[in-house]
Structures are given as structure tokens and as C-alpha cells.
Amino acid sequence: MAFALALYGWALGMLDMTLVQFAVVGLLVMVMVFVMHVAIRTGWTERFRDPSLTLPHILAATFVTLYVIGHADQARPILLMLFVVAGFFGVFQLRKDQYIFVALVAVFGFAMIILGEIVGTEDVERRSLLLLELGVFTVVMFWIAFIGSYVAALRRKLSQHNRDLEVASGHLQHLAQHDELTGLPNRRELIARLQLAHATAEAGDQTFSVAVLDLDHFKQVNDRYGHQAGDEVLTAFSRRVRDVLRGGDQVMRIDDSLPEIGRFGGEEFLAILPGTDLEGARLAAERLRQTVAEKPFETAAGTIDCTVSIGLAEYRPGEPVHHTVGRADEALYRAKTGGRNRIVTATDS
Numbered sequence: 001m002a003f004a005l006a007l008y009g010w011a012l013g014m015l016d017m018t019l020v021q022f023a024v025v026g027l028l029v030m031v032m033v034f035v036m037h038v039a040i041r042t043g044w045t046e047r048f049r050d051p052s053l054t055l056p057h058i059l060a061a062t063f064v065t066l067y068v069i070g071h072a073d074q075a076r077p078i079l080l081m082l083f084v085v086a087g088f089f090g091v092f093q094l095r096k097d098q099y100i101f102v103a104l105v106a107v108f109g110f111a112m113i114i115l116g117e118i119v120g121t122e123d124v125e126r127r128s129l130l131l132l133e134l135g136v137f138t139v140v141m142f143w144i145a146f147i148g149s150y151v152a153a154l155r156r157k158l159s160q161h162n163r164d165l166e167v168a169s170g171h172l173q174h175l176a177q178h179d180e181l182t183g184l185p186n187r188r189e190l191i192a193r194l195q196l197a198h199a200t201a202e203a204g205d206q207t208f209s210v211a212v213l214d215l216d217h218f219k220q221v222n223d224r225y226g227h228q229a230g231d232e233v234l235t236a237f238s239r240r241v242r243d244v245l246r247g248g249d250q251v252m253r254i255d256d257s258l259p260e261i262g263r264f265g266g267e268e269f270l271a272i273l274p275g276t277d278l279e280g281a282r283l284a285a286e287r288l289r290q291t292v293a294e295k296p297f298e299t300a301a302g303t304i305d306c307t308v309s310i311g312l313a314e315y316r317p318g319e320p321v322h323h324t325v326g327r328a329d330e331a332l333y334r335a336k337t338g339g340r341n342r343i344v345t346a347t348d349s
Contacts, residue, residue, distance in 0.1 A: 014075035096149035185262035209281035229301035307341035
């Protein structure tokens, strides 16, 4: 649009430029715009701090405008407004020091043009008018630099606040879905994942099993060693369960972004074993039971021996998912009443 206005001024005879000169300037402008467009669209500029090339854009526009204004006469006061258009493009990215640099370049270039005219005229009134023109231009350019850099700083702060808000929102979502102590999915998230496993099984893609795990005599751990040590045991136990189950050949996760176990409440954990029948679940659970029984937990209060009881149930086609969990929970109860440190399946008598 600026080039079209300059072309109109040239057609009216207000620019002291030949057709060839004006054509060269126009071609230069088009080439610069095209090169910058290609550089941005191809991602080549992503290596720079400012991929939008804001400063090169403004400097290019400044030099071209200075050249046109240097050949303008009556149209110069009007064409000076093109600096305003170029200057406010900087609000998208420029810092204050960059804005001041642009203003200095523009003012210095225009001062050279004015100086050349002052030297070439003996008219005192004309000289005074030229100096006034330079003074007004200087004030306007630095005012644009001040306002533009202020707006650009506000945009950067807003962008940073938006990024911080996105991070905080993600953190809150994580807290809503995960247990704060162990970092595992909480009861709400486990229910959602159970529904996903249920939907997959109903579609006929694969079966799944459920394991309910409970640390034996955990209240005694809290009473004897303190709740801090109890929390350490729960955290270490959750890591051990996750490592053992994920290491099993017949145990898979529903979703790579979430662990396959979660804290169901207190010292009780629940594991969803997609693609695993009851026998595969029993093998994985036995590995876990042995690992917990044979390797004590190291805490700040000392070494603590623990065992785990596990109840297992395999999904039955058409069964509501809470019935599957209920059968596993009943199996856990039988494991507890049967002596603890054992595995009981929902099909056991």
C-alpha cells in the first residue's frame, strides 16, 4: 500500500525520480518482502530469537522510505507518515533498545536529508522550516519508540502470563487426577481408566484383569515408626509396584501417558492389567508379592519389613466394571483373613 501511494506521488510529479529509479526501488521492495516471506514460511527464521524478523522488516522499510523522501519535495510531509506505519509494526516484538535504534537510524537519515537541503539554500525562512520539520520528526519517532516499546513489553508480559497460566492449569489438572504423595493416578482417574478398559473389552478387542493390593498391618507401621516413615513406605511401594508390573511380559498399559496402577485410598492400590487374563495376572502379582516380602523398605526411621495381600479378578463379558473391582476386593478380603502375604483370585473357593 505504501508503494502504491509512492507510485501515485511519482505520477503526480512530486518525486524527483526517473522511471528506472522508481522501478528499481519497487523491485527491491518486492524482492525483500518475498525473501522474508519465504524465510518465515519455510521455518528458516526459527533459528533466530525473533523468527518474525521484526527488526529487519522495519529497518528495510526505514531505508526505502528515507530514499523516497530524499527525492520528494511537496509530498515529503505526507510521505513522512509512512514512518509511523513502519514504526508501529515493532509492537509485535521489538525491545526498547531496538526501538530506540530504529528511531536513531530514521532521525539520522532524515537529518542528513535536511542538512543537505539547508546547505543548498540561502533562504533563512526555508532553513527554519526545515529545522522545524526535523524537530517534529525527531519527537514523533522517539514518541513512537517509547509507546511502541511499552506496548511490546505489555505483549511479552501477557504472553508470559499466558504461558504461566497454561503451566499452572496443567499442574492443577495433574493434581486433580493424581495422588499428591505417590504421584500415581488417584481414585477418580482410576475409575476413568477402568471405564476405558471396560469399553475396550466390550468392543471385543481384549480382556483385562484387576488387582487390588493392600499393605499388611500398615497401621502398625504408622504407630511404630511415625506417619513420615509410613509415607515413605507408601511412596517406595508405589514405585516398586509400578516397576514390577511394567516389567512383566504379560502386563501392558492402557495408555502410554499414564501408569497402570493408582492409589485407591489409604494403603490400598489398584492395578489395571489390560490384555491380561487371570493366570497372567496371578504370575505378575506373585512376582510383586515376592519382591515386597523379600526386600524391606529403607526409610529415615530405619528399615521396615512389609508384606502385601492381593486380590485378583478378570473381567467377565457384560459385567459392570464396578462388579469386577468388587470381586477383586472380595478376593483381597479373603487374602487378608486367610493369613495375609498371599494372592487370592475371585475364582478361588
